[in-house]
Amino acid sequence: MTAVVAAAALVAAVAVVAGGGGHRKPGPPPKVFAFVSGLGGAELARLEQIGSRIDVIAPNWYTVDVGSGELTTPLRGDADALLAAARERRVRVWPTVNALTGSSRAWESPVVRARIAASLRAAALSPGVSGVTLDMEELRPGQRATFSALVRETAAGLHAVHRKLAVYVPRPGPVAGAAYDWRGLSRHADLLLASGYNEHWAGGRPGPVTTARGFGDVVDRALTAAGRRKAVPVLGAFGYRWPASGRGQMISTVDAENVRRGGRFNTDGETVVYNTTAELRAGARAARAAGARWIGLFSLGREPERFWRRLETARTHARARAQAR
Numbered sequence: 484m485t486a487v488v489a490a491a492a493l494v495a496a497v498a499v500v501a502g503g504g505g506h507r508k509p510g511p512p513p514k515v516f517a518f519v520s521g522l523g524g525a526e527l528a529r530l531e532q533i534g535s536r537i538d539v540i541a542p543n544w545y546t547v548d549v550g551s552g553e554l555t556t557p558l559r560g561d562a563d564a565l566l567a568a569a570r571e572r573r574v575r576v577w578p579t580v581n582a583l584t585g586s587s588r589a590w591e592s593p594v595v596r597a598r599i600a601a602s603l604r605a606a607a608l609s610p611g612v613s614g615v616t617l618d619m620e621e622l623r624p625g626q627r628a629t630f631s632a633l634v635r636e637t638a639a640g641l642h643a644v645h646r647k648l649a650v651y652v653p654r655p656g657p658v659a660g661a662a663y664d665w666r667g668l669s670r671h672a673d674l675l676l677a678s679g680y681n682e683h684w685a686g687g688r689p690g691p692v693t694t695a696r697g698f699g700d701v702v703d704r705a706l707t708a709a710g711r712r713k714a715v716p717v718l719g720a721f722g723y724r725w726p727a728s729g730r731g732q733m734i735s736t737v738d739a740e741n742v743r744r745g746g747r748f749n750t751d752g753e754t755v756v757y758n759t760t761a762e763l764r765a766g767a768r769a770a771r772a773a774g775a776r777w778i779g780l781f782s783l784g785r786e787p788e789r790f791w792r793r794l795e796t797a798r799t800h801a802r803a804r805a806q807a808r
């Protein structure tokens with residue numbers, strides 16, 4: 484018998500976050516930053532469907548080699564369906580540049596850091612793009628200051644050519660989280676993308692991907708470190724399918740809710756834990772209640788379309804005001 488568990492505690496996130504940051508005033512309808520992964524066309528369909536609600540997308544296009552500092556994937560040209568859809572809907576594009584260090588120290592040298600910064604600059608100057616998103620993971624805690632220096636150097640080069648920089652940081656923790664100086668990074672980056680998920684992950688035991696308290700802590704820490712205009716608490720529209728033994732596999736909220744609603748999906752012997760549509764919407768409202776001016780989403784197309792219904796964003800609010808005049 485399959486156990487399908489929705490992390491229902493997140494529904495209470497509004498009260499938890501607003502209470503934890505009670506000194507802050509609720510923010511206006513938030514801007515939206517959405518990561519975009521390859522989902523066989525579902526990501527493009529969602530952008531075409533609700534792109535007018537989104538401010539920035541970060542398509543997962545590039546990887547940088549941390550030993551050489553060079554991009555391992557070619558730069559995209561202007562003839563790209565995602566770029567065309569974003570342009571038509573006036574959505575800014577800041578492609579993601581991924582870097583998994585494997586705890587290597589090769590990237591720490593000034594020479595390699597300069598190449599990484601140059602690679603990010605090249606990505607940000609490609610056609611149809613106005614910024615770039617850095618997702619650099621598997622850092623050692625002792626690399627905290629060096630990573631901050633890389634972000635400072637990269638931001639300086641990007642700002643000189645009128646481009647923006649967003650930096651992803653994993654949720655706080657004693658190992659991975661310790662390698663990221665949220666306050667220091669936000670001094671130079673234009674946005675700090677703070678993971679509000681993976682409290683339980685594929686390599687661990689089954690459990691909620693996001694809890695009310697955990698998400699509230701991320702929102703509060705991000706706002707304290709980066710301020711309302713730069714902090715982006717990121718919602719995870721996914722969960723994991725854990726077999727009786729072995730590593731779990733990611734499952735989108737769309738697919739998980741098809742399982743829960745009786746859709747045809749072989750899950751015998753598995754435990755499925757995921758963030759429901761209601762919980763994602765509650766998280767977005769919680770971030771706004773705490774004063775955040777942005778919300779993030781990982782990733783576009785993994786969330787059901789109904790997530791966007793009755794969710795007021797900065798762009799929908801602006802259109803409503805313009806029509807009321």
